Amino acid sequence: MDEPTRYDEKLGEILRQSATIFADRGFHQASVRDISAETGVSLSGLYYYFKSKEELLFLIQQHCFESLLVQVAAGLEGAVGPEARLRTLIEIHLGFFVANMPEMKVLSHEADALAGEYAARVLGLKRDYVALVRGCVEPLLPPDTSLDARTATFALFGQMNWIYNWYRPSRDPDAAGLARQMADLFIAGLHGARGSAADDAADDGSDEEKRALDVAPGALGAGGAL
Amino acid sequence: MDEPTRYDEKLGEILRQSATIFADRGFHQASVRDISAETGVSLSGLYYYFKSKEELLFLIQQHCFESLLVQVAAGLEGAVGPEARLRTLIEIHLGFFVANMPEMKVLSHEADALAGEYAARVLGLKRDYVALVRGCVEPLLPPDTSLDARTATFALFGQMNWIYNWYRPSRDPDAAGLARQMADLFIAGLHGARGSAADDAADDGSDEEKRALDVAPGALGAGGAL
DNA sequence: GGCGCGGTCGGACGTTCGTCCGAAGCCGAG
DNA sequence: CTCGGCTTCGGACGAACGTCCGACCGCGCC
Numbered sequence: 418m419d420e421p422t423r424y425d426e427k428l429g430e431i432l433r434q435s436a437t438i439f440a441d442r443g444f445h446q447a448s449v450r451d452i453s454a455e456t457g458v459s460l461s462g463l464y465y466y467f468k469s470k471e472e473l474l475f476l477i478q479q480h481c482f483e484s485l486l487v488q489v490a491a492g493l494e495g496a497v498g499p500e501a502r503l504r505t506l507i508e509i510h511l512g513f514f515v516a517n518m519p520e521m522k523v524l525s526h527e528a529d530a531l532a533g534e535y536a537a538r539v540l541g542l543k544r545d546y547v548a549l550v551r552g553c554v555e556p557l558l559p560p561d562t563s564l565d566a567r568t569a570t571f572a573l574f575g576q577m578n579w580i581y582n583w584y585r586p587s588r589d590p591d592a593a594g595l596a597r598q599m600a601d602l603f604i605a606g607l608h609g610a611r612g613s614a615a616d617d618a619a620d621d622g623s624d625e626e627k628r629a630l631d632v633a634p635g636a637l638g639a640g641g642a643l
Numbered sequence: 644m645d646e647p648t649r650y651d652e653k654l655g656e657i658l659r660q661s662a663t664i665f666a667d668r669g670f671h672q673a674s675v676r677d678i679s680a681e682t683g684v685s686l687s688g689l690y691y692y693f694k695s696k697e698e699l700l701f702l703i704q705q706h707c708f709e710s711l712l713v714q715v716a717a718g719l720e721g722a723v724g725p726e727a728r729l730r731t732l733i734e735i736h737l738g739f740f741v742a743n744m745p746e747m748k749v750l751s752h753e754a755d756a757l758a759g760e761y762a763a764r765v766l767g768l769k770r771d772y773v774a775l776v777r778g779c780v781e782p783l784l785p786p787d788t789s790l791d792a793r794t795a796t797f798a799l800f801g802q803m804n805w806i807y808n809w810y811r812p813s814r815d816p817d818a819a820g821l822a823r824q825m826a827d828l829f830i831a832g833l834h835g836a837r838g839s840a841a842d843d844a845a846d847d848g849s850d851e852e853k854r855a856l857d858v859a860p861g862a863l864g865a866g867g868a869l
Numbered sequence: 870g871g872c873g874c875g876g877t878c879g880g881a882c883g884t885t886c887g888t889c890c891g892a893a894g895c896c897g898a899g
Numbered sequence: 900c901t902c903g904g905c906t907t908c909g910g911a912c913g914a915a916c917g918t919c920c921g922a923c924c925g926c927g928c929c
């Protein structure tokens with residue numbers, strides 16, 4: 418438990434500010450020169466802290482993801498019972514997301530920007546986390562449900578991770594309120610979703626059309642370019 | 644209702660293939676030269692069909708979004724009753740998403756890539772669509788719920804739009820099955836989520852920590868770079 | 870047969886990008 | 900004061916990018 422060195426502190430600062438820039442402009446759109454301007458570190462000086470732009474992104478994602486995993490694991494220790502575990506997980510995930518919005522946006526939105534070893538390492542963390550969440554969802558699936566665990570798990574991820582597209586702290590509930598609402602919604606959904614596959618064949622039978630893009634692009638030109 | 648000209652057909656083909664490339668590599672990462680190679684049209688020849696790469700993205704997004712709006716509006720005409728309307732909307736949205744995954748991924752994932760007039764036009768369509776979906780969600784909110792309509796609406800969007808991150812046709816249910824599961828989950832969630840704000844103050848009182856990134860970046864270095 | 874035009878193309882221009890090299894600055898230890 | 904290492908920097912390099920210019924081609928129409 419050494420005190421962090423000046424190097425560690427400066428690297429942390431660079432990661433923080435870079436995450437904000439990547440969140441705002443997008444990873445590929447943001448240039449290392451942007452980061453240089455924002456941090457005050459010269460262009461070449463940055464390369465003392467990371468050896469490529471891709472490694473910088475990896476460090477942000479790894480740091481963020483590992484912190485999330487640590488916090489979730491710690492929070493789950495005090496939660497007993499399937500529902501309390503899932504509620505706790507949702508609460509911590511959303512709390513972390515809201516408290517570290519730039520990093521989490523970068524983690525969610527730039528998942529495909531890494532390749533090779535970097536991508537493999539982050540993917541490993543992601544798989545662990547998905548398995549952990551799925552482990553919290555599965556015990557709450559009713560025995561007779563037609564809902565499958567994978568779909569339910571990713572539906573929950575979608576609910577939670579989509580927030581970077583719409584959440585504004587000034588108009589929306591705080592993290593705790595958000596977590597309660599989403600937990601209520603999802604858990605009630607799990608409990609209530611016991612529709613068997615048999616009884617829904619009646620609701621529409623003939624409606625099996627392809628939903629392709631069928632409007633000719635030219636027809637849109639009427640609306641006008643720019 | 645003129646038959647589409649060769650120009651329209653070729654533009655449509657370019658939009659389709661470009662959408663696939665943008666979905667795979669990302670908008671800023673994909674180059675116009677990539678599109679040239681994929682379509683077989685020369686680099687400069689492409690600029691006969693769009694006047695900038697940004698306009699190309701706009702055309703893809705506009706075309707896709709307008710088709711979606713048309714299909715949803717058409718589907719909603721035959722649906723009576725609040726629950727049937729929401730189920731229909733989910734079914735058509737997911738059906739369209741799965742049938743046009745590249746375009747919808749580009750629409751969802753590259754929302755910030757446009758600026759100026761292009762961004763304003765797509766944003767207008769988006770606002771209309773959000774209002775439409777919200778209008779389908781709101782009638783199903785129980786009168787005594789503490790769930791607010793905005794959060795519920797975006798939770799539904801998150802469930803549905805997140806699928807481009809995980810959905811694989813070979814292992815997951817088809818669009819109809821996906822729609823039924825998500826509709827069951829979300830609608831049961833709405834019906835069941837009538838927790839009043841009063842009774843949840845007991846479940847945790849002291850747990851009000853900040854969930855900041857508190858692990859020093861140096862500590863992660865032990866795991867090792869690359 | 871010649872004209873005009875919608876469609877296509879090779880090749881280039883200027884800009885911006887990520888990265889790197891060699892030198893300089895800083896500061897605690899001796 | 901001097902030394903040596905960590906840290907920082909200006910400036911440059913080659914590659915890749917989006918875009919554009921001027922020429923060419925094929926084909927229906929007078």
